[in-house]
Amino acid sequence: MMKYANFPGCSANTTGKSFTISTNYVAKKIGCEFVDIPDWNCCGTSAAALTSPELAVALPARSLAIAEQKLPGLDVVAACAGCYKSLRTSLVYARKSAENLEQVRELIDMPYEATTDVISLLEAFSAPEAREAIAAKVVKKLRCLKVACYYGCAMVRPVEVCDFDDPEDPQSMDELMALIGAEPVDWAFKTECCGAAQQMAVPKEARPMIERIFQNAWANGADCIVTSCPLCMLNLDMREAEINKARIAAGKEPFDIPCYYFTELIGLAFGGQASELGIDIHFHPAEQLLQKRAQDAIELEKAEAAARAEEERRQAELAERIARKKAEKAAKEAAAAKEGADVGKEDAR
Amino acid sequence: MRAIDLSAITDEDLQACAAIAAEAGVDLKDCYQCGKCTAGCPLAESMDLMPREIIRFLQLGDLETVLTAKTPWICAQCDVCSTRCPQNVDICSTMRAVRLASKHAGKQPVREADIFDDAFIANVKSHGVSNEQYLAAAYNLKSGHLMQDAGNAIRMLKRKMVGVAVHNSQGRAEVAALVDRALAADAKRRADASGKGGEA
Ligand code: SF4
Numbered sequence: 001m002m003k004y005a006n007f008p009g010c011s012a013n014t015t016g017k018s019f020t021i022s023t024n025y026v027a028k029k030i031g032c033e034f035v036d037i038p039d040w041n042c043c044g045t046s047a048a049a050l051t052s053p054e055l056a057v058a059l060p061a062r063s064l065a066i067a068e069q070k071l072p073g074l075d076v077v078a079a080c081a082g083c084y085k086s087l088r089t090s091l092v093y094a095r096k097s098a099e100n101l102e103q104v105r106e107l108i109d110m111p112y113e114a115t116t117d118v119i120s121l122l123e124a125f126s127a128p129e130a131r132e133a134i135a136a137k138v139v140k141k142l143r144c145l146k147v148a149c150y151y152g153c154a155m156v157r158p159v160e161v162c163d164f165d166d167p168e169d170p171q172s173m174d175e176l177m178a179l180i181g182a183e184p185v186d187w188a189f190k191t192e193c194c195g196a197a198q199q200m201a202v203p204k205e206a207r208p209m210i211e212r213i214f215q216n217a218w219a220n221g222a223d224c225i226v227t228s229c230p231l232c233m234l235n236l237d238m239r240e241a242e243i244n245k246a247r248i249a250a251g252k253e254p255f256d257i258p259c260y261y262f263t264e265l266i267g268l269a270f271g272g273q274a275s276e277l278g279i280d281i282h283f284h285p286a287e288q289l290l291q292k293r294a295q296d297a298i299e300l301e302k303a304e305a306a307a308r309a310e311e312e313r314r315q316a317e318l319a320e321r322i323a324r325k326k327a328e329k330a331a332k333e334a335a336a337a338k339e340g341a342d343v344g345k346e347d348a349r
Numbered sequence: 350m351r352a353i354d355l356s357a358i359t360d361e362d363l364q365a366c367a368a369i370a371a372e373a374g375v376d377l378k379d380c381y382q383c384g385k386c387t388a389g390c391p392l393a394e395s396m397d398l399m400p401r402e403i404i405r406f407l408q409l410g411d412l413e414t415v416l417t418a419k420t421p422w423i424c425a426q427c428d429v430c431s432t433r434c435p436q437n438v439d440i441c442s443t444m445r446a447v448r449l450a451s452k453h454a455g456k457q458p459v460r461e462a463d464i465f466d467d468a469f470i471a472n473v474k475s476h477g478v479s480n481e482q483y484l485a486a487a488y489n490l491k492s493g494h495l496m497q498d499a500g501n502a503i504r505m506l507k508r509k510m511v512g513v514a515v516h517n518s519q520g521r522a523e524v525a526a527l528v529d530r531a532l533a534a535d536a537k538r539r540a541d542a543s544g545k546g547g548e549a
């Protein structure tokens with residue numbers, strides 16, 4: 001049974017709206033249930049860690065303690081990579097020793113055992129049961145769509161905390177994309193940081209990080225970038241226009257790389273419409289590429305069908321030729337045998 | 350790396366550097382200055398000191414250089430450095446510890462980064478959740494970058510990603526109390542440490 005306690009995170013109904021919409025769409029289709037943690041609060045993200053270690057531990061622990069009490073037995077799922085990292089960092093700290101746990105209890109002033117596990121949405125949808133259900137619901141494979149799967153940093157690092165995939169070359173998203181027929185490309189910036197909140201705090205210093213991510217995806221033949229974090233999405237999708245403006249001013253070719261949440265593409269493969277999945281409210285136009293690749297896929301399938309028909313025709317022709325040759329050979333042998341017999345008869349005379 | 354006058358470094362400086370390393374869970378002796386952390390750092394080009402140099406100055410006890418460096422404030426906390434260090438030095442946590450020490454010493458060499466985090470926590474304290482539009486507005490006001498991302502704010506409004514309504518966690522009073530408790534515990538820990546460590 002796929003049922004989880006959900007930590008929505010602060011962007012769920014705002015900048016990460018499309019992530020929430022598409023996640024719910026996919027979850028419903030595959031029979032996965034998410035129950036929101038009642039009265040959850042902000043995870044604190046890097047701002048808390050850069051303010052106080054105590055605060056960084058306490059903010060996530062409150063929501064985890066509520067989940068433990070109100071939704072016992074359910075793992076907590078966080079869609080946002082930042083939330084996932086903050087929640088897990090707090091959890092790992094509390095589990096490290098009895099003193100740590102006691103300190104956390106005092107900080108949150110609540111009973112807490114640190115028993116509830118925290119996983120990312122990507123991890124939840126990569127579980128065998130979910131993968132089977134996803135494979136079974138695909139009605140329209142996203143063939144021809146070349147995707148650069150972008151995990152960012154918080155999904156895979158630090159390894160002592162976020163440990164469900166490889167920190168340098170993670171595969172879970174690539175596998176999900178292959179499952180729905182898309183073509184994941186090999187590229188070097190899978191786990192490069194998008195700059196996170198630094199894109200707001202120190203924009204001048206941080207902007208080149210985004211440009212390099214687009215550049216590497218582009219250079220490796222990707223049509224688009226697929227992400228599993230609303231902050232990565234915002235930093236890439238919203239700032240692509242600004243980066244392109246600067247590129248044009250510098251005489252460089254602008255990028256045309258839409259970004260998608262992995263859940264949007266899964267929903268699309270389930271037959272969902274762009275508007276049902278939140279793909280219509282992206283900053284960089286995101287619908288055209290999908291239409292184009294869907295058309296390419298139809299053409300490809302036509303070409304494949306024609307190639308299959310041609311191959312069948314060739315095989316049939318070959319079979320016919322072989323049969324003809326066999327028949328000719330048999331007839332010749334029969335004739336030769338008859339002649340031999342006739343000669344024998346004549347000799348006997 | 351420039352030459353430094355080691356004779357100007359006091360015992361207190363050395364102790365303070367050791368305390369920063371201890372808070373990050375790092376043994377400074379582990380670093381053999383290979384530079385792998387810097388090679389992978391996505392922000393190195395924008396830093397005044399390389400991540401490797403931060404560790405080097407901590408080893409040498411050059412507290413002032415470390416506390417006034419922009420590097421820890423530009424660092425995005427992405428953990429590439431710590432993941433790749435062949436000696437398991439947690440540079441990312443060291444950056445955080447340096448930044449906190451710099452903040453508490455009143456240095457804050459990159460004002461914007463400090464303002465951003467303070468505005469974020471203030472937002473969480475009053476609503477229990479972070480309201481992105483108000484966070485952006487508060488940050489712009491306090492940092493003086495009034496028009497930063499203004500065009501993007503309009504684009505967000507058009508997409509109904511943000512609105513004027515403020516979201517609140519129902520437990521916001523509890524969250525506010527939690528923030529106060531955590532910050533009090535933080536202050537107490539620091540006071541105890543400075544009591545124990547003399548001047549440091
Ligand atoms: S990678 Fe590790 S050992 Fe090498 S310079 Fe950086 S901190 Fe030192």
Ligand code: SF4
Nearest residue numbers: 390424425427428430
């Ligand atoms: S954590 Fe900071 S210092 Fe380390 S690689 Fe990332 S940005 Fe650079």
